[in-house]
Amino acid sequence: MAEGLRDDVARHNYSVDIATTGRAVLEAFTSYDLILLDTDLPDLDGVSVSRAIRQTSMIPIIAFASADEVDQVLLLETGCDDCIERPYRSRDVVARINAVLRRTAPITSPVPFASPVPFASPVPFASPAADLDSVVRARPRGVPPLAAVGEDLVLGEEQGQLIRVGNRLVIDPALREARLGGELLTLTRKEYELLHLLASAPGRIFDRTELMIKIWDYPAGKPVNAQASRTIDTHVSSLRRKLGHRDWIANLRGVGFRLDVPGPRRGGRQAPSRLVAADPEEAPRHGWIRAEGAIESA
Missing domain, CATH: 1.10.10.10 (Winged helix-like DNA-binding domain superfamily/Winged helix DNA-binding domain)
Incomplete structure (x- = not known):
């Protein structure tokens, strides 16, 4: 699933890398402009990853979450900029990426x-x-x-x-x-x-x-x-x-x-x-x- 999404997003002129664990995300996020965060990680949950990132950075985060409203509330409260319900469509993901980056880009x-x-x-x-x-x-x-x-x-x-x-x-x-x-x-x-x-x-x-x-x-x-x-x-x-x-x-x-x-x-x-x-x-x-x-x- 991650590879398919990476390919779809890459077709819109974005460079995408995949991190397979929460710890890998925390080690590398400072080199990127936006994080697409899956909450179903093998070592850390998405809420913990988002909370840890927000302790030092305001990098934009878009999380993939279930339809459970409680999960989405927790992600938003820990600092995620947007939540996308699963299952999702690639074009919706790209639209959210564009919107978040527009909001966080430098304005003159x-x-x-x-x-x-x-x-x-x-x-x-x-x-x-x-x-x-x-x-x-x-x-x-x-x-x-x-x-x-x-x-x-x-x-x-x-x-x-x-x-x-x-x-x-x-x-x-x-x-x-x-x-x-x-x-x-x-x-x-x-x-x-x-x-x-x-x-x-x-x-x-x-x-x-x-x-x-x-x-x-x-x-x-x-x-x-x-x-x-x-x-x-x-x-x-x-x-x-x-x-x-x-x-x-x-x-x-x-x-x-x-x-x-x-x-x-x-x-x-x-x-x-x-x-x-x-x-x-x-x-x-x-x-x-x-x-x-x-x-x-x-």
């Missing part, structure tokens, strides 16, 4: 970002952390700053600055790190990108199609299927757990998701809260009053 020009308000100057992509392996080319998705409109101020960050949501959540785009109450959150690549996107406009609703296009490079115009929806739900659920409160990410059923700051509840609903910069003098233009409305949690 800003990427337009759909916004409900006009935005100012775009922000270049931040560089990956300096201590990552030299083969890493993963960069956060570009998010231009949002400008103030009328009396409502929307969070907008310039290069090198932190994204602050409330007085506890801080995101550092340059280091691809997120801290909650000063504690570093352990996030997978996709979890970080999802949190970064939601935090770029707290209170703004992102529908499933937009999330799939921006985070998973889903084809524009293609309806979001059940598997894609499960992918979003899995990552949202994992993020909520790591943030320690499900109300950080509100699910407006049938509409989309938005980032909120958990606050006191009244009658089973979250009370309106104000999002402000941690240091008003350092960033006086930050802060945004979110719209009131009923929130439903998934």
